[in-house]
Amino acid sequence: MSVPAVFLDRDGTVNESVPSAAGLRPPWSVDELRVDAGTRGLLDRLRQAGYLLVVVTNQPDVARGSLAADVLDTINAAVVTQLGIDAVYACTHDTADDCACRKPLPGMLLQAAADHDIDLSHSWLIGDRWVDVAAGLAAGVRSVLLRHDDSWRATTSGAPPTGLSAEAEVATLAEAVDYILGVSRPAAARPSG
């Protein structure tokens, strides 16, 4: 029987991004991995509500040479252990690789759905960038955006498509979990562009 999932972006959603001169970047070691003390409890609430927890993360620094693939695996394993995640899917390509997995494309979500018999029509995505929302939309899942100043900024994948919007925009993971569980329903999100 198929199960609903909450797809979780990794950096900026379940762990902190690392500030750098070039902007926010992912942790490049387990030592740089920072998870807020409340995050485990929030994700436990989703799990207890019956959702499979699946991390879907773009990690182009592997293709770019600033992050070794085995180090990425170690960081992802720490995320799984610390947060009780059921599965992690990582795209280690860059835009020029033209892969099917790099968000805003839905490849990682579709692969996870096939691997774990996920009911996409009852699933959700939480992310902090427009590419997360776009991937969720393309996979047919509902999305909640953790809104910050860079959420709608153009990426190496380009600018967000005009009219793209999340079902809800919230400031914190706690609010996103409350929204998904129906505890609170903040005002509808504004479309981009």
Ligand SMILES: [Mg+2]
């Ligand atoms: Mg992110």
Ligand SMILES: [Zn+2]
């Ligand atoms: Zn990829």
